[in-house]
Amino acid sequence: MTGIDRAQPITFRFDGRTVQGFAGDTVASALLRAGQRLMARSFKYHRPRGVLSLGSEEPSALVTLGQGAAQTPNQRATMVELYDGLEVFSQNAWPSLAFDVQGVNDLAAPFLGAGFYYKTFMWPRRAWFRLYEPIIRRAAGLGALSGKADRGTDEKAFSFCDLLVIGAGPAGLMAALTAARAGADVILADEGAAMGGRLLYEAEAVAGKPAAEWVAEVLEELAGWPNVRLLPRTTVTGQYDHGTFAAVERLAGPPAPDRPRECFWRIAAAQSVLATGAIERLIAFPGNDRPGVMLAGAVRGYLHRYGVQAGRRVVLFANNDDAHRTARDLAAAGAEVVAVDPRADAVAQGDYALRAGAEVVATRGRTALRRVALRDGAGRVEWLEADCLAVSGGWNPNTQLACHLGAKPVWNEVVGGFVMAPDAVSDMAFAGAVMGACSTRDALAAGIAAGAKAARALGLAPVPPDPPEAEAEAGALQLLWQVAAPGRAFVDLANDVTVKDLVLAAAEGMGAPEHAKRYTTQGMAPDQGRGSNSTALAVLADATARALADAGTTTARPPFVPVSISAMGAGGAGKGFAPVRLPPAHQAALDHGAVMIEAGPWLRASHFLRAGEAGWAEACAREVGHVRGAVGVADVSTLSRFDIQGPDAAQFLTRICTNTINSLQPGQLRYSLLLREDGHLMEDGPVARLAAEHFWLFTSSGSEPAMRRHLELAAQGYWPDLRVRIFEATEAWAQFAIAGPRARDLLAGVLDALPELAFMRAARVGMGGAEGWLLRLSYSGELGYELALPARYGDAAFRALIRAAEALGGGAYGLEAMNVLRIEKGFLTHAEIDGRATADDLGLGRMLRASGGFIGADLATRPALVAPGRKQLVGLTPVSVGATLAAGGHLFVPGAPLDPENDLGHVTSACQSPTLGHAQALALLRDGRARLGETLRLWDGLRGTDQLVKVTAPTAYDTEGGRARG
């Protein structure tokens, strides 16, 4: 019973050639059946490679799928399921897979040993970057990206369960079944397209029936439980804290626009069972990487699951009984088989020739294996014709997921691999090969035990079933890591690391596992050394005369298999990366010609373009004119608004703000400063006392997260005795600035009634029946108000305000005009409040109340914060008529050297002021207030400008402030 359906042929292409496979095939199985042994070129030496394995650990048969934007490099041919029209390409070969010019690297191998590049390419000094590195970069790498944006769809999901069972082989199936019957909410995940693990690849029976039949029955029962979710094609890729797992699900079939390709799962599990089995490993002997050299279990698996006979003349080279099943099954399928076993007492298990006490010492065949040399115990060498060499050096348990949180596997001599100790990871049970239960019967029993253990930990009462009848032999093994013979013996096929490389590392003092890994790159390839780590450790232990058990291991890192950036970053493409915040009158602004720009998380109107206007500068100048000459309206809803209430709210704000809020009367506003604990200015903005126990605190747009942490730490952490509640109310309100000499006229026309409102006062108002607040304040220096209405009225209100403004000869204004208006007035933004400035630096020192007691008061008096020589806010005007100014230039005394010592400061904000008729800037200047009237050099080498500027007071327009108070 194979896993393919010969009634469903599927046609795909490999390097342009049409290949036929069947439903259920992988690219590797179909290519093998079609006789295509050469599938790839190796990473460093560009050696011809075929397929080694049949799982996700495949180190050699990496291919590129698709073309154009969908081009996906480095896919394991062993994991890609066929679909009609699939395009598969070989990679890392030029001009063709069969003839690759970089194969010349292989000839130079004696000079290209581990780390050779650290010892050369150093002269002349610039040659590395100019000459050598480009050559090395082009030679390295595997597949290629298309260069086109990936617009395919992937998705992410969260899931929760009582028990996550990882791996649906015999152990995992029994663990899931045992826990499911006890009532646990179970997720069973397996990376295969079909569940069953190794059982799908073997001829042995379980419970007296073919293993695949038994698997189907168990899966049928599991699927019938409402508390079980089955996730095939899902690789659990990482274990994270507190029972969080990452997993990647591949969706089968051709790409379709309406369907994701992959789903990245975050699974929160109270308990887990790790039943990920083991993968077979190679033996390091010369020529162990030719196309046709395969793992013994893979050869068996291709036969049983895919109906593919990997060779007609097969040599088995194995040090364990388990692998002899490959010889038995291939011989039974009609192949001519010779088994080579280093154990002198090895016994044949079927109808094949056996060379006991012998080793494979060489192979031949450039793009496909042709001959194999074996050496018997007496040292005699014999050459055999062979098209397939099935190798088994034993099995490496897949313990990686257990180690992501820091647990270490331990060497088990009987298993011949590293396994997990029972309680190595909290809330995770181990079953099957990962804890050393390697026979089918032991794995089934261990699965039952692990499922029962997990169920009990969940407070359930499992009834462990009797394990089904199955093979009890784990297969005796005699460790054999490497064969002593001349020639290159590969340890890590994925990175072309040989025994000799590891021995060299040891000789150069880099024999500790982590050093050897970094120096030779063994274990750093796409398979993270799953197949090669134990062999490398054994070679190193040998070279450094240590016991393998004491040599230590390298650290397994997530992900267990490589995860595409598009899957783990699903949803992040385009605008999905961060929410776009839109003010409530966004559409109204667009309808009036607004050009929107990104302002932190918000989209805001930069300017409102009118017919005939050439661009932003013209619109901006007009809008400034509206405010200075008539009336302008602007959407300021994006300002962060905290609604603060409670009997102690005034006391709380008095400790938060540098000026006294206690004394504020209901209906009064106060411009306030907030310092950080370290005494620097954090925010400036108005505080409004709406009622005795009710305040609004305004801070800059987008500052909510930082402000909320600041306020809540103070309220809940510092002063939990204060009765105060804080509500982040930004998006509950729409707020509009109405500024200009005719602001009052405008409001009289749109409000239900216009209250008499003095500067820095607030009152309740209505507009068309909507209840809101009118605040008398100004960020433009003109007679100004801000009208706050519930957000749902924002759109209508803004339209009405713009209409009214236009009727009075004004109009809407945007961020550009707002910026000009505030620079003319010397008002601040975060270009000046840059996190390094103190209140005094910005001319606001008088706003720090002398009695202290507010956040930041104590550290604001540190010596360097009050010493002379600090950069202070000033204004700048150009000396040359008509010159422009830009932010970012640095200031020097004319004639002084352009060096950091003489760097006096920089321009923070600059504009072309239509009001003043010249460019105007703000700057932070060393001892600036003592330099008013000086002429300085403004150097902006980055933009290639160099000019003289005159230092002025920050306020360049209406210095007395009469217009705003009028």
Place this chain on the structure above:
Amino acid sequence: MRLICPNCGPRDRREFSWIGAASLLDRPAPGGDFVAWLHLRDNPAGPLEELWLHEAGCGALLRASRDTRTHALAPLTLAGGAR
């Protein structure tokens, strides 16, 4: 990472913001040693008393004891006491 909020139960770490070491709660009175309080840290490799804000949840400021070597974490408590 999953944190157990006393108000909301176990929640993903994404709902929380780390605020700082719990020593922040011992804010000096005016005139006290603010330099040491704000800057110096025990910074243990081991159990750390710390503060989290359940920002995308109930809004409570929470106190945790977490081992910085393993991230082992007991259920959190309200930093400001029951409010």
Place this chain on the structure above:
Amino acid sequence: MRYSGLKVLAEGLRGGAGWRPFWRKAAPAAEYDAIVIGGGGHGLATAYYLAREHGLARVAVLEKGWVGSGNVGRNTTIVRATYMMPGNQEFYSTSLKMWESLAQDLNFNLMYSPRGLLMLFHSDGQRDAFARRGNAMLIQGDDAQLLDREALRALVPYLDYDQARFPVQGALLHPRGGTVRHDAVAWAYARAADARGVDIIENCEVTGFDLADGRISGVQTTRGAIRAGRVGMAVAGRSGELAGRAGFRLPVESHVLQAFVTEGLKPFVHHVISFGMGHFYISQSDKGGLVFGGDIDFYPSYAQRGNLPMAEHVMEAAMTLMPAIGRARVLRNWGGIMDMTPDGSPIIDRSPIEGLFLNTGWNYGGFKAIPASGLAFAHLIATGAPHPIAARFRLDRFNTGALIDEEGTGATHHLH
């Protein structure tokens, strides 16, 4: 032994039998002139310059694990001189100059690759902030160019100029910025220090300090007591722990920063690209892996591993900025322990204990600082006085307020 192309050829012909260990596996002596704790980049560089610049004959580096096991082998390999605050400017400028000839100096190919660092901006405000920074870099004598969107597009056509959440408006280009092969830095300094007689002692953890009357006279280790009147700590994220053993606290919190590498790909990303709005930066290694990282996980940790929220955030940033790498696959993800200070700048200074010196607080910028840090720390240990390039890296600056707050985020260790 001198490394060269000729030597590689000669050894290739005779099977590599002549290669010798990079450094001796030294056992601790009873006493040294100076001890450096920490066998990472900073510690090894310090030992090298103590021997080379100051002629100290008996110097030991004590490493609790294996050489290079900390952040020197866990970073994203970027070197740059892009600072604008007095104190940082001259220090990192010196460091970059040292990188340029360090391979020749140490006779070990460190693969310094000045491929250019691009810092993207997305708004006028950010452009102005980068203009200020770029001008500061020029004034310091380093290189910088302001690129508009079209100039940037010509260099890196594969960014998502049309749809990215924060539209890319341009970049500040630092042409001499680039990458260095990180592990090799530790090995090269270790080898060069060893050649000058420095004992590099691995698997030797400092468990305590021998102190009397406010002076240090030696250290206790897992390999016995070692005497020395001058001891320098260069242990990055472990600084707080060691300071605790010496009886004082530091302005340092240890946070985890994750990094990622993809499977090998043919050359695609030819620069170092930094995307501030997404806390994302990327380059491509010579082996072909895309190497990238993001922000810290925002909780203190010594686990050298991170969690999913930040890892996913980094991938999402990659997707919004450069969806052309969507089909690449992340192969490995790890974490390093960052020694975060309240102003984001380092400390190279005396400790409260006479004879015990501090080198800490590298936040997540320690790799590029290694040569200058070693030079400056060696100077401090040898002479007792700060090196001019590190004169502002004072421990007491939090008392005085003479901060070096490059990002202006204030005294919250984890926000830098």
